[in-house]
Amino acid sequence: MSDSLERSTKINLLKESVVKKLCEVLDKSNTRGWRKLGEIVGNDRRFTVSSDDMELCSLRVLEVEGSPSLMLLRLMGERGCTAGHLIDYLQTLGNTEALHCLKPQVLQILIQPQSVSLICGHNLRLSCHAVGKSAVQYQWFKSKEEVPNSAFPELMISPVSVKDAGFYICRVNSGEVCEFSQWAQVDVLNVGMSYGLSYHSLDGRLKLVMQPQFQHLHVGETLRLECGAVGRPIPRYQWHRNGVPIPNAAQRRLMIPHVMQDHSGRYRCEISSSTDRMWTNEADVVIAPRISVQISGATECSEDDIYALGGGSCEFLLNSIPEQLYATDKVALLIGNLSYQNHPQLKAPMVDVYDLTNLLRQLNFKVVSLLDLTESEMRNAVDEFLLLLHKGVYGLLYYAGHGYENYGNSFMVPVDAPNPYRSANCLCVQSILKLMQEKETDLNVFLLDMCRKRNIHDDNTPNIVLRVTANIVFGYATCQDAEAFELSSTGFTNGVFVKFLKKRLLEDEKITVVLDRVAEDMGQFDATKGKQALEIRSSLSERRALTDPILPSDSASLVHAQSRQWAKAHELPESMCLSFDCGAQIKLGFAAEFSNVLVIYTYIVKKPDDMSFCQAHVTDFSQELDVDPKEMNRETPEETGIYLLSSSLPQHCLYTRLSSLQKLREELVFTVCLQGTFADMDDDHPVHWTTSINIGKPLIARLDLHRAMRRNSCMQTCLMPHSPSHSPCHSPGPEHQLHLCHGPHQVQDYNRLSPQQRYLDVCEHPHGAAGGCGSGSSYYDNLNQCGYELAYDCAGLGVPIEASDDISEVQAVFINSLQLEPQ
Template sequence: MADSLDRSTKINLLKEPVVKRICEVLDKSSSKGWRKLGEIVGNDRRFKVSPDDMEMCSLKVLELEGSPSRMLLRLMAERGCTTGHLVDYLQALGNSEALQCLKPSALQILLQPQSVALLCGHNLRLSCHAMGKSPVHYQWFKAKEEVPNSSSPDLVISPVQLKDAGFYICRVHSGDAFEFSHWAQVDVLNIGMSYGQSYHSLDGRLKLVIQPQTQRLHVGETLQLECGATGRPIPRYQWHRNGVPISNATKRKLMIPHAMQDHGGKYRCEISSSTERMWTNEVNVVIAPRISVQLSGAMECSEDDLYAIGGGSSDFFLNSIPEQLYATDKVALLIGNLSYQNHPQLKAPMVDVYDLTNLLRQLNFKVVSLLDLTESEMRNAVDEFLLLLHKGVYGLLYYAGHGYENYGNSFMVPVDAPNPYRSANCLCVQSILKLMQEKETGLNVFLLDMCRKRNIHDDSTPNIVLRVTANIVFGYATCQDAEAFELSSSGFTNGVFVKFLKKRLLDDEKITTVLDRVAEDMGQFDATKGKQALEIRSSLSERRALTDPILPGDSADLAHAHSRQWAKAHELPESMCLDFDCGAQIKLGFAAEFSNVLVIYTHIIKKPDDMSFCQAHVTDFSQDLDVDPKEMNRETPEETGIYLLSSSLPQHCLYTRLSSLQKLREELVFTVCLQGAFTAMDDDHPIHWKKSVDIGKPLIARLDLHRAMRRNSCLQTCMMPHSPSHSPCHSPGPEHHLHLHLHGSHQAQDYNRLSPQHRYLDISEHLQGAVGGCVDSYYDNLSQCPYEPTYDSGGLSSSPGRFSIPIEASEDITELQTVFINSLQLQSQ
């Protein structure tokens, strides 16, 4: 038997099912078990096992799933024990049953079918590959019924239909030997029932395609919520109500018959796989009581009766119930400009946009987050934002960067604006508001984190006539004719406005109430007291809140089309594995830090044993992206500028950050270069292998924001001729290096006119708390601290035993397995 094994294989490389069977045999045996094996190994000087080691193994019996044998094998593996050594020890032990576990089977399943969730109309493929001493034959079953014409290793159903959903298993036989594969569950989702935003998980293995919908029911009716994600392996589900998991609610569909009032609340579902987790939108469920009104001593009227009494009007009934306000959808455009070409650089906009993106997504906003946009890119981004708006939508625009205000009109400054700039080079916020009003939006929120100083170089007076509506809220980070500040730090931290805004944004309060509390919090901040104060302007007459639920209106088809437009800006490339001729395999993964910032990470998942050196890196990117080779293929995310997403990325990879994807004009094609050397090589020069990869246009690149003005609407965002100024550009002088940076015009002339107390914080009173370190540490101590963001592989296993059919965890499968085996027994009789 020893000749049939690779005796040089380390026992830590044994497949998990083999190790599990050996441990089960050794754990249950008293005379030929793990204790006796430990004595034998302890007498071998190469892998000496001490009494303390044996004591540590024995303590494993106190654990729920503890195994002394597994602990012993782990210690032996750490000391270099091979399969050959283990065979010799088991032979000396005389445990033939344990030796049998190491013996290669006459029939071995090398590839198990994997559960999958996919969309109706797509192609289903389940694969089961085995190796035997004689020809191998396959037989597929769906539950207890044999699948017709299914005698190949791959079961293909094209296209898959809803009726094809269920549990599948493959019987493999070779000569007299046969094995059953694992059960594989197939979940087929009907895309026609999809609602809400669709997006991929971080690693791209899951895709959320069906979102739950807001519900308004009466007591006694059936509450039904549904969500769905595609992926392989099949996703797991757990429904939550008001943030608490619901017991036994682990299916895609949640159904509560005869719902009561206390079943109302906020519902969302957690979707997970073995390595990833994502959440659906949170939706509001309202269970209203059935109210009856006694009109006389002998007659009671139901809601329907009241409708008739009112002459076709239900106002009498409805007036007794508080009105629930809804949004038909929620969309947000977040722009952070920090890398200015002709003006001082900023830091906070990147962190601010990242934090607000995560918070707004928790409020079920569709968010597009963009960094460092030129004038034409900003105008085109606004156009795409306007496409997402329709009747009843809540629209939110957040801008962080340089800005100014003239005659009541606010202007956002693009990164390519000349010095000095004028209104023709900038975007007028009020012009954007006018276009939003034409969409009959339900709520318009503008959060402007910029200076509002007068621009002395701009004498234009735009005449923008806004409609009289009661749905507009402006949150200015500072008062009129004042600056907005960001706090200098050795790392990255929020601007003053977002530092306090992010603590209140999720509050279930009217939006103006939320901003009022932010203003109060900012007023207590010593570092900017007397220099920056939040100003709120509102024409809101209803209790509109960012937490309001989403209920699609009459324009559901239009909303669905707009959702597809939004999804274009968030489509990540699928993760992929690249096989090289030398036998190495590289995994290529992708993540999004912002809508225009892509992260690529590479990891070597397979390397030939005779290869002494192996390294992979990405190169040859489009010149449109202007990628610095020195910041590519770094061993930590931070080295390549990935500060905010670093904790969510896989470890032990090489990372590359690609920003400004909006400038990409063609498909993103790059090269993966593999360098390797073999032990048999005489020289030290590595060999190179290359593969070209085309991932199309990822994220915001699909919308082609780099193009010139594409629609008339983008011209309307500035009510004057589109003729950029040709004034010469001035590089910022040394006096611009403020400890407390201004999000303002930063024109040299304006800056020099400021009094000293407007340019610097008083060092004795504020500098250490507001400048030297993290702001949150100011009140605790004055020491510096680094910036810390506050955000929240397996091989092939051997085949199962003949009488042990491994299955995936599901309450449905236990019964299915019993029925299936009984049906086989009936067939064989």
Template sequence: MAGSLAAAPLPINRLAEPLLRKLSDSLDRAAPGKGWRDLAQLAGSQGGVRLSSLELEQCSLQVLEPEGSPSRSLLQLMGERGCTVQELTELLQTLEHSEAFQCLSPPSIKIVVEPESQAVLSGQMVKLSCWAAGYPLLHYQWFKGGKMVPHGNSPELVLNQVNADDAGFYICRVNSDSSYEFSRWAQLDVCDIQGACHGSCLEVPEKKIHICIHPQSQNLIVGEILVLQCGAIGIPMPQYQWYRNGSPLTNGDKKVYMVSCVDTEHQGTYWCRVYNDQDNQESKKVKVIIGGKSIAVECTEEDLSGLGRPELKEQSTERQFAVDKVALLMGNMSYCHHPKLKAPLVDVYDLTNLLRQLDFKVVSLLDLTEPEMRNAVDEFLLLLDKGVYGLLYYAGHGYENYGNSFMVPIDAPNPYRATNCLCVQNILKLMQEKDTGLNVFLLDMCRKRNEYDNTVLILDALKVTANIVFGYATCQGAEAFEIQQSGLANGIFMKFLKERLLEDKKITVLLDGVAEDMGKCHLTKGKQALEIRSSLSEKRALTDPIQQTVTSVESLARNLQWAKAHELPESMCLQFKCGVQIQLGFAAEFSNVMIVYTRIVKKPEEIAVCKAYVTDFPLDLDVDPKEANKGTPEETGSYLLSKDLPKHCLYTRISSLQKLKEDLTFMVCLHYEYEGVDDVVDERKVVNIGKPLIAKLRIHQGYRKSRCFQSCCGPTGPCFTQSPGAGAAGYCPCHHSHQPHSYAGIPQPSPASSASVLQPAKCHCSMIPNSLIAWQSKWPYPSDSNRSNIPVETTDELESDFSGSLRLSQQ
């Protein structure tokens, strides 16, 4: 309640019962001269509300009732006489009964110390302060964006050893029993520069600015990208202004100044002025030199002599060979904080079988966390060598910013940034360092812009090796779709790719055919189209044979590494004391998903009923007891191996084998009854099958290699962020809708304070059964009052079937 009840022209008996009870209790306990009788006398002499002696006596008799109150009876009589809250307030003020007066006219809360925006270094201690004046008792609660800060219930919010995750907008709510006020928003910018200041800027004097990251001189050619960065810490929050040759630059008021395509006019001396209302500093002045593109190639007359001959224009028909072929397939479906997907299950399975027909060594993995994805990629890189064909396929959530593609792990927060994801271009660079014969990236994910992530990656140029092929399932800025077939989901891209993958054609020609097929699909016309990027000048195909003249050490290492990821336990026969024999078998659905099947192969005649099942699997693994020991593989969630598994067994599906820390140990239980005996007898055996499949590579461990597949926010790293610590907290799509400018009553940052804060544009590729869906994001800028803060899922209904085989129901 803000403001005063006294201003409301309403009779006393219209007040809320809790307030009347509190007011009556205050009058009943009042000191002489300020009690209910004094109020009645004053009301008769000044307020025109006269009460008889009999009425006053009736009020006094209320003390004889168990919960009676003379003051409550008096207030009821005064209300029936037409006494208003305004008149009662004036009477209480005349009586100088401050406690009762405060019940009707709570004091306003005044924020006397507002929190200040500040920029600090990672690892520092930060203190945000909010002090208020008011009565009777003030309570404080801090919020980061729209999310309550745990233990943030004091005037000072202390954050020890802050990191990039602590960056954002903070606000404090101060409330008493019946009113509240919010402080202004304070932005916290955390610079993670990994020791660039050598510790000297950890003790910056208060109200001073210290520039920790200075721009670097650059020598560019026309058409390249210019990116200059300046990073500073200070209180209040530093502001930035870039200059070239002494003149301020338009749109040069951010930490990062960028020109996407430079020309000679951008050459000059650059620096940045960093300032707040207490201090002013200038960065180092740096030179930016822009040279023209060289289009000349040095050669001799002999080199030119044969270029025009028709016989030399004909391409060689000599067959290309691969030293080896390896592939890593990753499909993410079971996201923790984002919509779950279906198609990666089938797409990864189909592609695995096709690539194995082409002699690829395939590692196929489902549902990986960020460290698991990074470690899986690192293991994949170990399989690459000179002349090897490397193929990486990813299906799941993803996005594309500034020409760089990012794959989203299943544990990525909502919203996610580059630091939570894997950058495809960085992985490609590491693949090229292996001098591979062919690098193929197939990305079956959305490529919409992630507005919440403003990270700019500065990557070293890829080698000019003419061996790169990108197959994007959709165009830049567009979504990718799934489509259901017989209870299973296929991605549109994989639906057409698997029909051509075995063709003996140059990989770019093969993908062109897939693009043409997709273009004819009326279901996704105008919604999804394959995009191919290639620097391939040789006629290389996925069908190229493997040719090795000598078995190298590298080849032996690749084969060993591949074998480790595909080693299944041997089938075993368990002999129980009662004479029952149980066969225990194993099948791989993916490199991290295994099916265990059991069946009774021998039973003595004296045993009437006999049943065996497996149980007690390690908690690390994903085994649902309700879906274990089923009569069909489909009941366990395995729809892909039915035709390859033996019949008349009990099946159990074990997922997430990459999380296995120790040997896989479980229990085999046998229940049986002898003929003519009602008692059930139990026997148990513990089985240890070691580390099956991908578990041997131990990719569950924290990221342990020296590789870096995403941005490193430091002066020597490949990226920097234009607006670290952008404002709103991770809104979950399952939240209910709120008012456009508030989240749970919390005011949103004003346009001035949140100009660099962008809400997350979600990237969804999800398929609801029997319908083709494009998930539309509705994340607004904070200042957009005509749009909701909560994303809305919309369905694109496509009224058609798909060549008679893929049925889409109409809703």
């Protein structure tokens, strides 16, 4: 087909695969996407796109799999727009990725160079591999300058020096066709002993090599702190002061000019990549005032003069600084129970646990986040939580699910609790508190997002004697003998408590002050006004805050052992590249949505030239994980139930979500299956290759929470009238089914909802009414018949971008230097 004929093709006659790919590119771009394209077309009188047309396109986001770009292209096609016009518009737009969708892939880059951080003196290797219809030629550039002697797929610099740091790109030619690789940033660290050399890493991948150092400055001087880690992909940095993230401090070097005394504190940096996360040591920064005093009413002396005089007749008053409270460590256990076997199922706990996990990690908490635990799993999880506690630790327990309260004792209901349940089937919060007190923790925080109705089926009155300590805080999502609500929705929303808690949790205030503000916010929420109110119980006598810094105790071996115990439950398998006999290469990657939920994704790294179709999927998982084959190896994360982490995963993969890892008894072994077809084959039947993969026990599976015979120390503090194995169990009565806003058949479809479906229904239901009080009592009347709309604002654990924010500027300078039009 000639170029002129191709340009004259109406865009409504383009191949569906081309249009689909083009829409994906335009939908995801914020600055060079469909909105900007609509503006450009709107300025062309031949194919006028009005503001009403743009509004019609924007409404497509409300539909399942709706695409504003597809609507815009349809409107343009109806008005006679051709492929040639569209190419011109996309060139004006400057979206080269979109342009590539309309051009035949004569040249394709299969392996892109990856950003890397390494130490001065080591070897730098950047790789770029492409295939084309004719011989492929390569040329590497650093910024806009050609790298000498670099006409190869791999760029080697040995040894690398600080001057080699910068941005690199590879130009690939095949005949007259030219493509550019993605930019790769190279960061070279000049490490000396003065930086506090350290190779400590929780899982051995990222390596921390530069630590921030103590600083003593005067008001008005410049604060400079530096840290550094090596690894691939390039690490991402976020500086914290006194446990709170510093805005716009996301570089290796932190510089604050003209410091004031308020800048004093403990500084440290969080370093992360797509798979790793670690912290530097804390560095104390002391900002002293510049003091001038008068001696004998006539002579002035500086602060240095005062020190030289040893005080003398100089009389001055220094500002008294209140004592800084700190923790020896911070540990949080978050449990969200949704999928109850004998009671109404819930939705919000999954979103609530996910959001709080992200926030608490910003406050330097070691977080264990778990979904859908049975009684024995909950007890074993609490035991592991207690192992992380010691003198001076801040311990936080968050629970969302069904619950009840009898005689001042709160009980958390596991997912396998019978109907009706009693205390023997549940975990007593006060029992856990007693065990935490024995650990001599400095702060005990309980956030209980559950009902507190009386359980008429349970007459047991456990006698739990707590020590008198001034370090306990209870935040109840609702008042005594009341229910806690979650907002009924077809999408993802928080429960009422976390909806307001997450807006306040990072505030640098005493924890009771934070909860007071949450209570005030909840009191203004019309949907639950008069039905749910936050209740705070506290014996806290000091100004303890969740933002307090961490100052490890003198027992370094104990701290290290406990850090390893926590890290043991959060180690992801190493990503791997699999090679098959046919010549194809597959990337197998992993991500953690929760401590007991693993995401596996696969994508093609290299496809043989003679293979027309190639795809890899995973199969043959242990029956203990109960994985639905229909929800495995899907083309979008949402299709397999991965909603909260979807924006952080790499694109164009096949995704599989494995939940309930705590049930895994043996090492996780599964099969990776590659299937492909070849152009010279007579039939279309694919050829299969398989390989077996063993990734050990990932995440929480390493702790063997499935074991029934554990210490169960959290149970020993309660007087149980009967053992859990012999507790009464009844099938759900009809009274439990009549008052449900969402029956089990509806909840099963919830995992298949699109994130765009996020509008509230007219009713809302409690975190355990009916099941929550064990009596089958009816729900409150439907709340707020007009409905509320909530934004889908889950805080994601994003995969770090493998380059700085200056990439766009580097790209523009580079293109202009070569005098090339964007492809």
